[in-house]
Amino acid sequence: MKKIISFVLLILVSSMILGGMTNTAQAQTDPTILLKIAKHAQKQLEDQINQNSSDKTKQLFKEGMQQINALEESLKNNDIDLAKKYFLSAMKIFKEISQQLTNSQSSQAEVVTLKDTVKDPSADLLRMQDYVDNLKIIAKKYNTSINFSELDNLFVTAKKQITDKQFDDALQTISKIKQITEDFNNKIRGHASQQEQSRAKEYAQKYLEQLDRLIEDVKNQGLSEDIIQKLVAARENLSSITDPQEIIKQIKEIKLIKEHLKVHKK
Amino acid sequence: MNPEIVPVHREESIREDGMLFVRTDGILETMVKAPLILAGLIIVTVLIPLQTSFSSTRTLELIIYSDGSTHVSTQIDVDPLEPDFELNLFGKSIDNFVATGDTGFLLSEEIVEDKAIIDTFGSSSIIIDYNIDDLVSKEGRVWTFSFDSPSDYTLLMPKNSVIVGMSGLPNNMELVDEQTKLGLTAGLSEINYIFTPINPTTHKPTISSESSFNYINAAVVGGSIIAAVIGIVLMLKRKQSKSLPSIIQTESTEKQTEIKSIDTETIFNFRPEMREDDKEIVKFISDKGGQVLESELRKKFLQPRTTMWRAVKRLERLGIIEIDKKDLQNLVKLKKDLEEEK
Numbered sequence: 001m002k003k004i005i006s007f008v009l010l011i012l013v014s015s016m017i018l019g020g021m022t023n024t025a026q027a028q029t030d031p032t033i034l035l036k037i038a039k040h041a042q043k044q045l046e047d048q049i050n051q052n053s054s055d056k057t058k059q060l061f062k063e064g065m066q067q068i069n070a071l072e073e074s075l076k077n078n079d080i081d082l083a084k085k086y087f088l089s090a091m092k093i094f095k096e097i098s099q100q101l102t103n104s105q106s107s108q109a110e111v112v113t114l115k116d117t118v119k120d121p122s123a124d125l126l127r128m129q130d131y132v133d134n135l136k137i138i139a140k141k142y143n144t145s146i147n148f149s150e151l152d153n154l155f156v157t158a159k160k161q162i163t164d165k166q167f168d169d170a171l172q173t174i175s176k177i178k179q180i181t182e183d184f185n186n187k188i189r190g191h192a193s194q195q196e197q198s199r200a201k202e203y204a205q206k207y208l209e210q211l212d213r214l215i216e217d218v219k220n221q222g223l224s225e226d227i228i229q230k231l232v233a234a235r236e237n238l239s240s241i242t243d244p245q246e247i248i249k250q251i252k253e254i255k256l257i258k259e260h261l262k263v264h265k266k
Numbered sequence: 267m268n269p270e271i272v273p274v275h276r277e278e279s280i281r282e283d284g285m286l287f288v289r290t291d292g293i294l295e296t297m298v299k300a301p302l303i304l305a306g307l308i309i310v311t312v313l314i315p316l317q318t319s320f321s322s323t324r325t326l327e328l329i330i331y332s333d334g335s336t337h338v339s340t341q342i343d344v345d346p347l348e349p350d351f352e353l354n355l356f357g358k359s360i361d362n363f364v365a366t367g368d369t370g371f372l373l374s375e376e377i378v379e380d381k382a383i384i385d386t387f388g389s390s391s392i393i394i395d396y397n398i399d400d401l402v403s404k405e406g407r408v409w410t411f412s413f414d415s416p417s418d419y420t421l422l423m424p425k426n427s428v429i430v431g432m433s434g435l436p437n438n439m440e441l442v443d444e445q446t447k448l449g450l451t452a453g454l455s456e457i458n459y460i461f462t463p464i465n466p467t468t469h470k471p472t473i474s475s476e477s478s479f480n481y482i483n484a485a486v487v488g489g490s491i492i493a494a495v496i497g498i499v500l501m502l503k504r505k506q507s508k509s510l511p512s513i514i515q516t517e518s519t520e521k522q523t524e525i526k527s528i529d530t531e532t533i534f535n536f537r538p539e540m541r542e543d544d545k546e547i548v549k550f551i552s553d554k555g556g557q558v559l560e561s562e563l564r565k566k567f568l569q570p571r572t573t574m575w576r577a578v579k580r581l582e583r584l585g586i587i588e589i590d591k592k593d594l595q596n597l598v599k600l601k602k603d604l605e606e607e608k
Contacts, residue, residue, distance in 0.1 A: 011496075030437065030438065030439075033436055033438065033439045034435065034436075036439065037429055037432065037436070037439065040428060040429070041428060041429055041430045041431075044428040044430065044460070044462055045430065084435055087432075087435070088432070088433070088435070091429075091430070091431050091432045091433075092431065094430045094431055095408070095430055095431025095458045097430075098407075098408045098430040098431065098458065098460055099405065099406065099408055101407075102405070102406025102407045102408055103406060120332075122332060123331035123332040123333035123335065123424075124333065126331060126570060126572070127331055127335060127337070127362070127397055129570045129573070130337060130570065130572055130573055131362040131364075131397075133569065133570070133573040134364050134395055135364070137370070137541060137543060138364070138366065138370070138371075138372050140542060140543070141370050141371060141372075141541075142371075142372075188372065189372065189374070192371065192372035192373075192374065193374065195371060196371075196373075196374055196385065196387070199371070199387045199388070200349075200385075200387050202387075202388070203349060203387040203388045206388070244374070244385060244387070245385075247349065248349040248350055248385065251349045252349075
């Protein structure tokens with residue numbers, strides 16, 4: 001039996017040690033990721049470098065490729081530290097190339113693409129969709145009677161307008177979505193504030209119980225009558241207020257008295 | 267007279283250097299019983315992962331939208347004894363701020379510049395969501411994400427974006443619906459990216475799923491639990507008469523059968539705090555035989571990618587589902603060993 005227990009103890013200790021090791025290992029970088037990111041960047045830039053690109057840019061790209069080759073080689077040799085160094089070096093070069101390409105490229109096609117990106121309100125719509133989804137969950141939690149169907153329809157409309165490249169119309173629809181969302185947000189917050197009051201009261205009640213024990217302790221320890229009176233007065237105030245903000249304010253005041261009490265005890 | 271207190275005997279055990287040597291043989295058996303050590307180690311083993319997970323910021327997830335604004339979603343452990351919590355925001359241009367407590371109720375807040383004071387009123391954990399415009403800048407066609415993070419975090423890059431510069435090293439990378447998701451460590455990171463006008467599928471990197479460290483961790487935790495169960499069974503066996511093992515074995519087999527036949531009701535009972543919409547997702551997965559693609563979930567619930575992804579991650583955190591890869595897509599599976607997550 002002793003042998004079995006020793007064996008179990010051994011397993012437990014080993015697992016604790018292994019657990020610690022893996023936690024450390026988890027924070028480390030998987031080196032193969034580095035090569036994938038760097039190669040992906042290399043491929044993208046390769047597609048964009050053309051005959052019109054400057055010699056400097058082409059030279060930089062060659063240097064970048066050399067760094068990637070060195071990165072690949074160091075990974076084969078299992079030299080992770082060196083691999084990290086080559087990765088950072090390659091990415092630094094690729095960043096510089098991207099900036100150079102930005103300055104030099106002025107083809108009409110590129111300008112049109114960027115213009116479209118700027119005008120396209122897809123991101124704004126997606127952002128609002130995420131926000132509204134979050135509000136829907138909260139509204140459900142409060143059992144509100146808010147009807148989101150109008151908003152849902154507007155989202156469908158805006159998506160279609162974006163697909164059809166009617167960006168100005170889409171922007172107007174998104175503007176409507178924002179107005180309605182703001183209104184819903186206020187309604188939900190109205191519901192929330194009612195419940196917050198009861199949560200604040202519940203919290204204050206728990207705090208009062210702690211405070212009662214503290215007052216009792218202070219009395220037993222025969223500490224300053226002034227502090228006891230302050231605590232009793234604060235207790236009375238806290239028990240009478242219902243506004244959440246007032247409760248927070250009062251609790252902060254009690255904390256100051258507690259700090260004073262600690263100093264007094266020392 | 268007790269021979270152990272004879273002075274001569276004591277003198278014998280004191281050496282010239284004045285050190286007192288005591289026989290330690292059998293102390294473990296007589297003073298501290300082995301079962302106590304075993305129980306202590308079991309507790310420590312169980313607490314180690316818990317201790318690791320109890321940090322101020324439990325999770326931090328960032329999503330960059332295509333126009334450069336960033337969605338921040340974070341879960342933070344807060345002191346339940348405090349009435350409010352002051353949160354440092356990652357900038358001043360804050361929009362769509364939502365704070366919810368551990369029961370899912372909305373918490374009121376006041377935002378002053380880059381700080382938010384949230385009325386927590388006893389919540390031990392809060393979830394914060396907001397959008398911010400301060401983390402990404404643009405020069406020409408190069409976008410730069412710059413962020414000094416207080417903790418490790420995940421970053422979902424925009425669709426059709428290609429990373430062309432990085433100042434730090436990622437610790438993980440995966441593909442979530444054609445978007446690159448990076449795992450990054452705390453500290454300052456700068457990531458430069460561009461948008462490609464070309465269909466990214468032609469240049470899609472072959473990205474592996476999450477690193478295997480999670481599986482190792484799971485194996486270690488699983489191993490500890492198995493060892494702990496063996497230890498407990500052995501202790502019970504030791505205490506009971508030798509005629510009882512057959513009963514214990516029968517009980518153990520019954521329990522295993524129960525675990526295998528887990529249904530949605532068991533899951534809901536196991537996680538009563540689960541959101542209603544998450545329950546619907548679990549029911550759907552269960553109806554589909556216990557596994558579906560994340561894209562199927564989006565189609566079914568008409569949710570955008572990020573929302574569904576968050577819901578799936580939420581269920582994963584609750585230990586209800588696990589995410590696998592299938593043809594570069596997320597395969598969401600109901601866990602069969604729910605009890606072990608307790």
